Amino acid sequence: KAAIQGNVDAAVDYGFLSFKGDGLEKDEKVGAKWLLFAANKGNVVAQNRVARLYHKGRGVERDFIEAAKWNILARARGLTNTELDELTTALSEGERREAKRRAKLWEKQYGPPLKPTLPQ
Incomplete structure (x- = not known):
């Protein structure tokens, strides 16, 4: 209910639960939707997870640039991931440039990020 009301942390939790099927029906597309919602609100954990989803093609179409x-x-918000860093480095120069362009567009559209929320 809190996720539906726009609570970002609840959206992250609901996204994780949907992926696992923990207490509700397992649905990776629904999980990806909620994690993407939270990522677009600036939640750094969700941003990292969404990057992984696009990398693996889980709940979303596989897209290395995305x-x-x-x-x-x-x-940029302090949450690093070696596997994703290696993926980014392995992209062609043009693909990296496109990824950076998309990140800048996101910043313009969604404004300053929320304070990073790192796992405890």
């Missing part, structure tokens, strides 16, 4: 975009955004 994965790199979300990794750039999460990294």
